[in-house]
Amino acid sequence: MGLLSKKDANLILDPLADNNPITIQVLGICSALAITAELKASLVMAISVIFVMGVGNVVISLMRNIIPSKIRIIVQLIVVATLVIIVDLVLKAFAYELSKTLSVFVGLIITNCIIMGRFEAFALANGTWRSFLDGIGNALGYGVILIIVGFFRELLGSGTLFGIPVLGDPIAKTGLYATGYENNGFMIMPPMALIVVGIIIWVQRSRNKALIED
Amino acid sequence: MGLKSTLHNLKEKYKGTKMAPAFNALHTFLYLPNETTHNGTHIKVADDLKRTMNIVIMAMVPCLLFGMFNAGYQHFSALGTPVEFLSWDAFYIGLIKILPLVIVSYGVGLAIEFLFAVINKHEVEEGYLVTGMLVPLIVPIDTPLWMLAVAVAFGVVIGKEVFGGTGMNILNPALTIRAFLFFAYPTWMSGDKVWVHGAVERDQMIAAGEKLDAISGETILGTLAQGKEVVYSLSDMFYGFIPGSVGETSTLLILLGGLFLIFTKIGSWRIMLSSTIGALVMGLIFNGLVSADIISEGSKFYGLMSTTFWHHLLIGGFAFGTVFMATDPVTASQTNKGKWIYGFLIGFLSIMIRVFNPAYPEGVMLAILLMNVMAPTIDHYVVQGNVKQRMKRLKVKNA
Numbered sequence: 001m002g003l004l005s006k007k008d009a010n011l012i013l014d015p016l017a018d019n020n021p022i023t024i025q026v027l028g029i030c031s032a033l034a035i036t037a038e039l040k041a042s043l044v045m046a047i048s049v050i051f052v053m054g055v056g057n058v059v060i061s062l063m064r065n066i067i068p069s070k071i072r073i074i075v076q077l078i079v080v081a082t083l084v085i086i087v088d089l090v091l092k093a094f095a096y097e098l099s100k101t102l103s104v105f106v107g108l109i110i111t112n113c114i115i116m117g118r119f120e121a122f123a124l125a126n127g128t129w130r131s132f133l134d135g136i137g138n139a140l141g142y143g144v145i146l147i148i149v150g151f152f153r154e155l156l157g158s159g160t161l162f163g164i165p166v167l168g169d170p171i172a173k174t175g176l177y178a179t180g181y182e183n184n185g186f187m188i189m190p191p192m193a194l195i196v197v198g199i200i201i202w203v204q205r206s207r208n209k210a211l212i213e214d
Numbered sequence: 215m216g217l218k219s220t221l222h223n224l225k226e227k228y229k230g231t232k233m234a235p236a237f238n239a240l241h242t243f244l245y246l247p248n249e250t251t252h253n254g255t256h257i258k259v260a261d262d263l264k265r266t267m268n269i270v271i272m273a274m275v276p277c278l279l280f281g282m283f284n285a286g287y288q289h290f291s292a293l294g295t296p297v298e299f300l301s302w303d304a305f306y307i308g309l310i311k312i313l314p315l316v317i318v319s320y321g322v323g324l325a326i327e328f329l330f331a332v333i334n335k336h337e338v339e340e341g342y343l344v345t346g347m348l349v350p351l352i353v354p355i356d357t358p359l360w361m362l363a364v365a366v367a368f369g370v371v372i373g374k375e376v377f378g379g380t381g382m383n384i385l386n387p388a389l390t391i392r393a394f395l396f397f398a399y400p401t402w403m404s405g406d407k408v409w410v411h412g413a414v415e416r417d418q419m420i421a422a423g424e425k426l427d428a429i430s431g432e433t434i435l436g437t438l439a440q441g442k443e444v445v446y447s448l449s450d451m452f453y454g455f456i457p458g459s460v461g462e463t464s465t466l467l468i469l470l471g472g473l474f475l476i477f478t479k480i481g482s483w484r485i486m487l488s489s490t491i492g493a494l495v496m497g498l499i500f501n502g503l504v505s506a507d508i509i510s511e512g513s514k515f516y517g518l519m520s521t522t523f524w525h526h527l528l529i530g531g532f533a534f535g536t537v538f539m540a541t542d543p544v545t546a547s548q549t550n551k552g553k554w555i556y557g558f559l560i561g562f563l564s565i566m567i568r569v570f571n572p573a574y575p576e577g578v579m580l581a582i583l584l585m586n587v588m589a590p591t592i593d594h595y596v597v598q599g600n601v602k603q604r605m606k607r608l609k610v611k612n613a
Contacts, residue, residue, distance in 0.1 A: 180358055186398035195372060202376065 015141030042150030046143025057135030157187030239338030273471035282308025341380025351461025462534035492561025497523025535578035
C-alpha cells in the first residue's frame with residue numbers, strides 16, 4: 001500500500017483477522033446474532049457500522065482535547081446517537097423494507113460495544129487520520145464476520161443469497177430440492193448464529209496458534 | 215489367520231503412526247487389550263467403559279426390535295390392511311426402514327470420532343456406542359437419511375467434540391442430534407404424518423393427483439393437544455402398539471430395560487424415580503387445575519391438562535427419555551442429592567412443556583437438555599451445602 005505507511009495499514013488490516021472485534025475480542029455479538037439471517041441485512045448493517053465508526057472516530061478525535069474526561073462517555077454517546085439517527089433516517093427514507101427487518105438493531109448500534117470501545121481506546125488518544133483508519137478497520141472486521149455469517153445462514157437456511165434463490169425452488173422442487181434437499185430451519189434462528197460465529201472462531205484459532213489461550 | 219491376529223498385526227504395523235488410534239480402537243472394540251498399567255495402586259474392576267456401554271445397548275435392543283415390528287404393524291394398520299404384530303410382514307418393513315437409520319447413525323458418528331481421534335492424537339473413546347444406538351430409536355421412522363447424517367455430524371462435533379470428547383460434553387449428544395433435527399427440519403419431526411411409515415409419501419402422492427386415502431399416524435400427545443378423543447386403549451399404550459418415534463413406544467420394554475440398568479448399577483435409580491415423581495406431581499397439579507374449574511373445557515390446554523396424571527408416564531417419549539437419556543452419567547448430576555433434584559425437575563418440566571408448548575406436544579427432550587445445562591450448578595450447591603454443614607459441625611465440636 002503506497003498510500004499508507006505500514007503502521008497505518010495495520011490499523012485497517014489487524015482488525016480484519018488477528019484482532020477481529022467479533023471473533024477475538026468477542027464484542028458486538030448481540031447484533032451479529034440478531035440480523036445475520038439474511039445477507040442483505042448483514043451487508044446494510046456492516047455499511048451502517050462502517051459509517052458510524054469512521055465518522056464517529058473522526059469526530060471524537062477532533063474533540064479529544066476539549067472533552068472533559070468526567071463526561072466523556074456522555075459526549076461519546078451523543079456523537080454515536082446522532083450518527084445512528086442519521087443512518088436510521090436514511091434507511092427509512094431509501095430502504096424502508098430493510099429498515100423494518102433491521103428494526104431495533106439500527107438503534108442499538110449505539111450500544112454496540114465495538115464503537116464505544118474504539119472511542120475510548122483509540123480516538124481519545126490519537127490523531128484524526130489514524131482514528132479514521134482505526135474506525136474503518138474495526139468496522140470492516142465486524143462487517144466481514146457479519147457477511148460470512150449472513151452468507152452461510154441465508155444459503156443454508158433459506159436457500160437464497162440477497163433474496164435470490166440459488167439452490168432452486170423449494171416448493172416446486174427444482175434444482176437441489178429435487179434430490180430431497182431441504183432448507184435448514186435452524187439456521188434462521190439466532191442460536192445457530194452463535195454456533196456459526198463459534199465455528200469461525202474455532203477455525204481461526206486452530207489456524208493461528210498465537211491466538212490460542214490456555 | 216484369524217480376525218484377532220489380523221487386528222493385532224494391523225495394530226502393531228501402525229504403532230506410532232498417525233493412524234494408530236484408529237487401529238487401536240478397532241482392536242479394543244472386539245478384544246480385551248493386553249496392556250496393563252505397571253505402577254501405582256489400582257482397584258481392579260471388570261466393567262470398563264466399553265462394557266458399561268454394551269450393557270446400555272443390551273437394554274435398548276428389545277426396544278429396537280419392538281420398534282421394527284411396530285413400524286410395520288402401524289404401517290399396515292394405517293393402510294387398512296392390518297397384519298399380525300409378530301409377523302414377518304411387519305418386521306420386514308421395520309427392518310428395511312430402521313436398519314439404514316442405525317447404519318447411518320453409527321457410520322457417520324464413528325467416522326467423526328475416529329477423525330477427531332486421529333487429528334487430536336488421542337485414543338478413540340467408546341462414548342459414541344450408546345449415542346449411535348439411541349439416535350435411531352428417538353427419530354420418526356421416515357426421517358431422510360441425509361438429514362440424520364447432517365444432524366449426527368452436528369451433534370457429535372458441536373455437542374461433544376468441541377468440549378473435548380467423551381466425558382466432557384455438557385449436553386447429551388443423542389438429544390442434541392434430535393434437537394437439531396427438530397429445529398432444522400420441523401416438517402419431518404412433528405405433526406401427524408411423520409410417525410407412521412409411508413404417511414408422508416402417501417400425502418405427496420395425493421398432492422400429485424393420485425386417488426388414494428390419506429393415512430395419518432397421529433401420536434397420542436398430538437391427539438390430546440388438539441382436544442380429541444384418544445383411540446388407543448391403556449394397554450396398547452403400555453405395551454407400545456401406538457405410533458411414535460422408532461423405539462420409544464413400548465413402556466413395558468423400557469421399564470424392563472430400566473430395571474436391567476438399575477440391577478447392573480449402570481443407570482441411576484434415583485434419577486428414574488425422582489423424574490417419575492416429578493412428572494406425577496406436575497400431572498396432579500394440572501388435574502387439580504382442571505377439577506378446580508380454573509381451566510375450562512374450551513381452553514386449548516384442556517386436552518392435555520385433563521389427561522389423568524399417571525397416563526402421562528405411558529405416552530410420548532417420557533419413559534424412554536427418563537430411563538435412557540436422563541440417566542446419562544456424563545451429563546446428569548453427580549451427587550446423590552443433586553440426582554434427586556435433577557430428576558425431579560426433568561419430570562416436572564417435561565409435563566409442563568408438554569402441556570404448554572403449542573408447536574410440539576412433547577417436552578422430555580427439551581426438559582432433559584435444559585437440566586443437562588443446570589446439572590453442574592445443582593452439583594455445585596449440593597457440594598457447597600455439604601461443606602457448610604460440615605463446617606457447622608466442626609464449630610459445634612470445637613466450641
